[in-house]
Amino acid sequence: MRLAVVGNPENRRVALFRAAVERAGQPEPEVFAWREVLTAGRVPGPGTLVRIDSPGEDAEVDRLLRELGGGRPAAVAEHGRIIGGADWFAGLRAALARIEAGGGTLLSRPADILTMTDKPRCHALLAAAGIPVPDALGPVDGWAALRASGWKRVFVKPSHGSSASGVLAVAMAGPRVTAVTSVEVSGGSLYNNLGVRRYHDEQTIASIVDRLAPDGLHVEKWYPKASLGDRVLDLRVVVIAGRARHVVVRTSRSPMTNLHLGNARGDVSAVRSAAGEREWAAAMATCERVAGCFPGTLQVGVDLMFRAGWRGHAVAEVNAFGDLLPGVLADGQDTYDAQVAACAI
Structure with a gap:
């Protein structure tokens, strides 16, 4: 074939x-x-x-x-x-x-791609399967509903976004509101900027959320990520043919860890040591369980967060096209080598 x-x-x-x-x-x-x-x-x-x-x-x-x-x-x-x-x-x-x-x-079932690309639907699927995920708020149609929820620290994500586009890390303490995001407001439009910025004006933050809302929002409770030194971190784990193989550590001084935002790759061995073998093995097993939710798909990219203090972990997102990890080898293979080998043509 x-x-x-x-x-x-x-x-x-x-x-x-x-x-x-x-x-x-x-x-x-x-x-x-x-x-x-x-x-x-x-x-x-x-x-x-x-x-x-x-x-x-x-x-x-x-x-x-x-x-x-x-x-x-x-x-x-x-x-x-x-x-x-x-x-x-x-x-x-x-x-x-x-x-x-x-x-x-x-090699990827269209229904699986669509579920992974729909954050609310993907979150619901993982939660139903017993995969650890942050709590989700449910349907939110704008800033007023988010404010009325009583949740104090949240991640607001466009339902179908990628590469942190439109994502806001929002903290609310009484009248004080802060949002950390790559969103730039310019000329009445929203742009995904390569620089992470902070907004402290509630009117501006509300305007951003309200402009994103018509295309769908997914809101999760802020998950306290583990850190090494002065940088928080999470992992991109690519699972191929059911096996967690390729891992990249993404580190940041902001809540946004996406590498294209100027963040840095971390040391996998240092993270593994900090987590301990039991927690590391449990995290990799979780990634493989995530892949098991998409049995018609050869590979998935799992964004996994260790909890601060290295006590537990949760899945942030699942990526249908999350296998672009240049230079990351496992058993001498990059993610593409491993997928070609798994095809067994």
């Missing part, structure tokens, strides 16, 4: 996967561009083993997904602009249905 990949051809994700296929001595995979999937309906057919890669980092693909999902013309968004999350998700659902109807054998 021949390998194929649905992705953005110029993206490094596709390049890294193709390189892994070449190292394995397999024929070069055929690339089906997201733009062609969305405009011409070109998808892999029967007899192909299909990797579905991220549609991100392409402004035209983003526009096409919002247009498909919204059922109306959409413009290319300015770089970093946060817009149309619900339409984008609806477009992804429709595009994945096209790919599934093509008849190829998919």
